[in-house]
Amino acid sequence: MSHSKITMALAGNPNAGKTTLFNKLTGARQHVGNYPGITVSHKEGYFKHQDHKIIITDLPGTYSLTAYSVEEIVSRDFLTNEKPDVVINIVDASNLERNLYLTTQFLEMGVPLIIALNMMDVARDRGIEIRFKKLSELLGIPVVPIIARSGKGKEELISEAIKIANKNLPLISKDISYGEDLDEVLMELIDTIAEASFLTPNYTPRFTAIKYLEHDDQMLTKGAESNPELARHLEQTVGVVSDHLLKTMDVYPEAIIADHRYGFIKSIVRQGVMTHKFDTDRLYTSDRIDKVLTNRLMGPVVMLAILFGLYQFTFSWSELPVLWMEGFFSWLGATVEFYLPDGMLKSMVISGVIDGVGGVLGFVPLIMFMFFGIAVLEDSGYLARVAFMMDRIFRTFGLHGSSVMPFIVSGGIAGGCAVPGVMATRTLRSPKERMATLLTVPFMNCGAKVPVLVLLIGTFFNEHKALYMFLFTMHAWLVALFAAKFLRMTVLKGEATPFVMELPPYRFPTFQGLLIHTWERTWQYIKKAGTVILGISILLWALMTFPGLPDSQSEYYETLRNQTLSSFTPHVQQELEKRISKSNQLSADAEMLRNKLNLIDQQQSAATLKNSVAGKIGSFFEPVSSFAGFDWRTNIAMLGGFAAKEVIISTLGTVYSMGDLSSENAGSLGQRLFNDPNWNRVVAVSAMVFIMFYAPCFVTLVCIAKEASWKWAFFSMAFNTVFAFLAAVAIFQIGSLFG
């Protein structure tokens, strides 16, 4: 038995069920990465079919194979460079004609192809009858009907695909007629290209010729690189034809080609491939839902209700698991406290590692619930409606309806992350709108800012948690949109881009799909916490611990301690020593002694912190930051936030726990802040505003630099920080005025 390895590529329109089929085939055996240099994610999965090991790549969903978007270029380059043994083109049977447009381009390219005709059940419910054998006959490639959601037909699909893969077919472009005018030129171009072996064997001469006629930028560049002279000749020939067509018929060659591709599809479909049993104007369930959900009056109301509902779901349902996580980490802290000897190591493990990482991981349940909710909106098709309804507003601010996605991913519904948000701007075509989106998404309340906001809201505005969270999210939106408008009016002036988009039919999301979605994003968060944050947490602990107190001061506290001890009777001292690990009743004298000793410890820790590197930095900025109501301790936390927003909460935790090493009567961070004289409601709002809007975290900055340039990354850092600081100062000053 041979153990042959077969490579497959899964391609198709967005919403054709590609990801569902991919998940069904590979289950959890998949790997998500990025294509080198660009940020379209590269999904690869593995499975076995009989004796064959199969590696399958999920190509990004596209409508076409022109060089219109990065997704299209990625798909095309993958097919050319990786040469998969077979391409599985998933086609939505309920939307056959439009889906076959991409198929015609695979046929032109000449790759070994098989069609997976998905959603036969949906089509049947809509009264569409498809004779798939006839379709296969007319296209000259195998067609296998499947239902991706249930996995029906996938075995047969893979068997057929393997058969094709084993044939090792060369690239053969299918002849599709583009009308008399073009066919003639096409033949001429093909002859020239074939004679010179131009761009072969990667592309067939026919494909190259078509792309020249379509004026495909990527192919023109490749051509000019490989044979400049011939490329110029081809471009000239095409130029003459274009001018002629434009003069006589007022059309572009690419328009004629597109029209004829659809002509070809219609001619096939009409040869008895597709028949409608019902009236085609009949309203489908999806349209009926849309009558309400995108209704001009009801739509926005329902949208706000759904987004607010998502909040309630996330915050109230995750409350219990968040408590469990917190409980686990305080247990862990207490255990370490008990077993490790006092000293540097203990201090590092508790203050650096457990408090730091625990503070981040403690919010994993919340983030999971949030991502789950977003996955439901995304997979059900509702997010596209949100883009549709919001486009007019977004355009007002110089953005695009599709900017909604990056905004939401970044935390438009609080709890995202600006890193994938910045990456999601890849789908925006206009460089200007993309840049404006990219620079303003870090204003949204990402999953790392949420815990800080939750903490401060929970501490200072406990009575209306969900409402305040909602208000702060709306605030983030407003600031981001006006900032975008400001950028589009100044540094990023320019025209708007097309908004031709599909509204996919509403679907019940598959449970597997939701879980995979949720897990992928949560895992990204955990990975960040486990690596970057751990390192930063330890680094910050070091900054806050060293250089330590000068000997004279340490001695001072030691003397103070001894004096206090000796002012009590030996009997009381002994009592305290015996019971030191238990909190049960002590005599009044012993209790008093313990409190006095704790106070001295606290003062010493505070003095140590103030003397540390971080304390010095914090104190240095205090004269400036006090305009916004921040003391040196808050400054340290904000400083940590430059590295990653998660660090803010863990640093606050460390800064405020350093007061006393015996964590017995410490109370939660929230309680400590509440009791701190430097904190009140006005400071809390000022701090939240500053945290929401100041410099993006380091990882986001790196992403911005990769997507745009370091110049823009630095611009973002400076612009945001200055803006946030001015806003915080305004709030604190005005707020303090009104008490």
Next chain:
Amino acid sequence: MAEMNLRKMSRNQTGIIKAVKIGGELGRRIREMGLVPGTEITIQGRAPLYDPVALRVMGGTLTLRNHEADHIIVEVADNK
């Protein structure tokens, strides 16, 4: 039969695309989504702020902005 601009069509009105008068990226995008001459379209509705517009095309729903719809000429049945 009369020709009219897609933008001017009213809700639930049906027509057949006569011409798509634009090239470049927007033209390409419009065509690849199935908006080519000979295709039947029905206006399904408009967003809350009257823009973009949603169309029913070959069993699917597409959206485009009004100023993009301007490039599409549609043949519709005469009113009354």
